[in-house]
């Protein structure tokens with residue numbers, strides 16, 4: 001190991017964490033060339049491809065490595081949070097119709113295409129421009145870009161390094177959520193913890209909000225597949241040995257490192273454009289149900305949780321440029337960060353933590369402590385405690401769907417199998433996960449959200 005391994009967890013959560021290979025993976029990551037300070041995991045950690053999901057690793061810039069396993073196959077999977085002006089108490093009756101309308105507007109399911117069919121030239125524009133492409137083509141307002149991490153665009157994107165096969169997979173997938181863990185969800189604010197920050201974010205008790213969780217779809221997956229294959233062949237040329245072949249990596253400043261990074265940025269841009277178009281469809285569905293009286297759906301924030309970014313961080317008292325890999329980890333920058341919209345600058349960035357379709361989700365705020373402890377990062381969800389197959393064995397989907405309905409949660413899903421794999425028992429207790437990040441000081445609790453309708457892939 002080149003650096004120590006750092007685990008943020010409680011004793012209770014450790015019981016689940018030690019059951020899979022995630023801690024072995026954490027240790028393996030600590031051996032990678034150029035890693036700084038520590039190999040880190042968040043309390044929602046679970047086993048992933050090479051790197052654990054819930055992992056953070058910062059590598060020296062530019063000689064340290066970049067590893068696709070530290071980002072994940074769903075490049076820029078992330079979450080968008082929309083805030084409405086309506087209260088749940090006045091609108092319970094409309095929730096079921098809203099869930100059906102959302103399901104009709106947002107194509108869901110594996111490989112499902114959307115209504116937008118791009119030409120290859122248009123797709124290249126999307127890959128270069130990210131969410132800007134969406135607003136330039138009438139899907140949302142320019143103002144919304146200020147409420148996205150990196151304003152919805154990574155400038156280093158180069159579509160030339162995205163293969164034809166990857167592009168073909170993306171041509172009809174804008175505006176779609178995909179399968180399984182991805183969702184569009186209607187929630188309400190059950191509770192606020194920090195009234196000052198809640199007010200700054202425009203959140204209040206009882207308010208209806210919506211979550212959109214998806215990423216770069218088949219295009220991002222293909223980018224990862226293509227470049228992992230190339231890196232596997234190139235790695236020995238750079239004299240790199242890794243304890244697990246899934247940790248394939250090359251120096252960031254190598255030819256293969258630069259090609260992957262530019263393709264990853266392009267896939268990240270596709271994901272931001274995708275969430276922006278879904279958000280526009282969500283607004284259409286909302287208006288169809290509530291009319292003009294439904295008011296505006298305001299973008300509160302859009303965060304990535306599978307990405308690598310070049311950032312400045314203080315390490316042993318010196319400010320250094322590093323390549324921060326966040327794989328199932330959300331950026332959690334504190335107050336003063338210049339990219340934030342002016343009204344959020346005093347309180348830190350919104351950190352959006354989905355829990356599960358039957359429990360709850362959280363909105364947190366980033367802190368300066370996250371810069372000291374975790375390269376400005378936080379957890380990204382509750383994290384799986386059961387594999388998909390174990391969840392399928394344990395959950396009875398038709399019974400679960402009915403139970404959730406009795407609790408006032410309408411579930412629209414492509415299949416019962418999808419519901420079983422995503423059953424709340426498949427996930428850790430999100431409250432315990434959030435308590436750990438809040439107690440460690442890397443994020444502050446702002447609001448707790450309760451679901452009332454979930455559209456699953």
Ligand SMILES: Nc1nc2c(ncn2[C@@H]2O[C@H](COP(=O)(O)O)[C@@H](O)[C@H]2O)c(=O)[nH]1
Pocket residue numbers: 044053077181182183185211328354355356357358360361380381382383384422427430451454456
């Ligand atoms: N509010 C909801 N949260 C959900 C749902 N399904 C999954 N999840 C949470 O999302 C995170 C992130 O997932 P990942 O696939 O990107 O790792 C996961 O850990 C769960 O806690 C849902 O339907 N609603």
Ligand SMILES: [Mn+2]
Pocket residue numbers: 077078213214305
């Ligand atoms: Mn995700």
Ligand SMILES: [Mn+2]
Pocket residue numbers: 074077078182214215
């Ligand atoms: Mn994803």
